[in-house]
Amino acid sequence: MAKKSKVAQGELAYYAAMVPLQGLLPINVGLKPAREETMISALGSPEMPLTIQDQPDRASPLVKALKVTERLSINAAPTGIKPAIASLAGILKDAFAQEDQAGHDLESVLDDDGMLAVRYRRPTNGHPSTKISNHSWGTAIDFRLVGHDPPANTHGMIPRFIAVLLPFFNGAGWYSGISFSDTMHFEVADDTIHKWATDGALKP
Numbered sequence: 001m002a003k004k005s006k007v008a009q010g011e012l013a014y015y016a017a018m019v020p021l022q023g024l025l026p027i028n029v030g031l032k033p034a035r036e037e038t039m040i041s042a043l044g045s046p047e048m049p050l051t052i053q054d055q056p057d058r059a060s061p062l063v064k065a066l067k068v069t070e071r072l073s074i075n076a077a078p079t080g081i082k083p084a085i086a087s088l089a090g091i092l093k094d095a096f097a098q099e100d101q102a103g104h105d106l107e108s109v110l111d112d113d114g115m116l117a118v119r120y121r122r123p124t125n126g127h128p129s130t131k132i133s134n135h136s137w138g139t140a141i142d143f144r145l146v147g148h149d150p151p152a153n154t155h156g157m158i159p160r161f162i163a164v165l166l167p168f169f170n171g172a173g174w175y176s177g178i179s180f181s182d183t184m185h186f187e188v189a190d191d192t193i194h195k196w197a198t199d200g201a202l203k204p
């Protein structure tokens with residue numbers, strides 16, 4: 001066991017290392033953050049008003065009907081709506097496989113920092129908001145490394161684990177929060193929500 005935890009320590013340092021954002025640009029190409037109007041149109045409104053604290057009972061009836069929890073890695077077992085969890089499972093599987101091929105182990109050090117949370121946004125600039133967080137519909141997820149704080153506004157540098165995940169999320173139609181200074185955050189993009197609605201993926 002001692003050997004295994006030593007390996008994990010090395011992998012933690014590797015994935016926590018900060019890399020220049022510039023090497024990944026452009027990001028979020030052709031994607032937009034999901035607008036509140038889009039989310040309410042597709043999945044209904046949470047029971048208003050909200051606060052900045054999670055109030056699970058206030059989720060919209062459709063979100064409650066679509067809610068699932070699934071173990072996606074050793075550490076991460078997020079709760080979200082069914083199509084988002086299915087999409088996430090594919091993204092993480094592909095990212096873990098790529099890293100494994102390269103001789104690294106992302107799976108054992110990646111953890112989520114919450115997905116479904118029925119609340120207002122908590123902008124990283126600290127100003128209060130009465131806009132509904134996309135976490136309220138279970139289509140947004142935050143990540144961190146095991147034993148680390150989730151990366152908030154990391155400016156021009158981002159931790160390697162986010163840099164690794166980002167192309168997989170963008171490729172699956174998810175928007176990276178880096179564009180609004182929230183490095184830990186990915187959410188199902190506006191057009192992807194519309195597509196899921198059209199395809200019938202948002203039916204319980």
Ligand SMILES: [Zn+2]
Pocket residue numbers: 135140141142182184185186
């Ligand atoms: Zn978030």
